[in-house]
Amino acid sequence: MNRLEEALAALDNDVLAGAKALLGLNLVKGEMRARIVEVEAYRTPDDPACHAHRGVTPRNEVMFGPAGRAYVYFNYGVHWMLNVTAHSQGDAAAVLIRAAQPVNGLDEMRGARSRAKSDRDLLSGPGKLAAAYGITGVLNGINLFSVSSFLRLEEGPPVESVLVGPRI
DNA sequence: ACTTCGATGTCCT
DNA sequence: GGACATCGAAGTG
Numbered sequence: 033m034n035r036l037e038e039a040l041a042a043l044d045n046d047v048l049a050g051a052k053a054l055l056g057l058n059l060v061k062g063e064m065r066a067r068i069v070e071v072e073a074y075r076t077p078d079d080p081a082c083h084a085h086r087g088v089t090p091r092n093e094v095m096f097g098p099a100g101r102a103y104v105y106f107n108y109g110v111h112w113m114l115n116v117t118a119h120s121q122g123d124a125a126a127v128l129i130r131a132a133q134p135v136n137g138l139d140e141m142r143g144a145r146s147r148a149k150s151d152r153d154l155l156s157g158p159g160k161l162a163a164a165y166g167i168t169g170v171l172n173g174i175n176l177f178s179v180s181s182f183l184r185l186e187e188g189p190p191v192e193s194v195l196v197g198p199r200i
Numbered sequence: 201a202c203t204t205c206g207a208t209g210t211c212c213t
Numbered sequence: 214g215g216a217c218a219t220c221g222a223a224g225t226g
């Protein structure tokens with residue numbers, strides 16, 4: 033089992049383990065490629081901030097589906113957010129992709145993030161990352177673990193260290 | 201350098 | 214009516 037398959041298995045089993053397994057993977061769309069460096073796990077029922085905490089809505093329904101799919105939603109009326117769903121069908125959980133380090137396709141990212149003052153700011157937040165990749169609700173529900181997907185994950189260099197803490 | 205604030209979808213009470 | 218998984222601009226030291 034390679035690290036990508038391990039990440040999907042971890043996501044299916046436990047969103048916290050899945051979140052750690054996503055770190056260091058590359059997020060790929062077309063020529064764009066970036067290393068995931070910051071994530072945040074959400075689950076129900078113990079986290080009231082999880083969108084799924086109070087049941088299914090049109091927005092969050094993909095979270096109740098299988099693990100490894102994109103959960104994309106519009107937030108603050110301004111930004112798109114990219115999450116990876118976790119846990120099996122009927123048990124909602126997800127990992128928010130918070131930040132990544134550009135690896136490839138920098139020009140395309142800069143074009144989509146013309147307001148970024150430096151390359152460091154291209155993907156340094158969930159809303160920025162989605163903007164750079166051109167991620168919108170049309171990608172909601174796609175399989176991020178399929179090599180034929182428009183937006184997908186791939187194996188990256190091993191991670192050296194991981195910091196863990198509670199959500200702010 | 202930091203603080204405040206506007207933009208405003210979706211869901212809640 | 215208010216909270217929220219945000220960002221960037223504007224104002225202040």
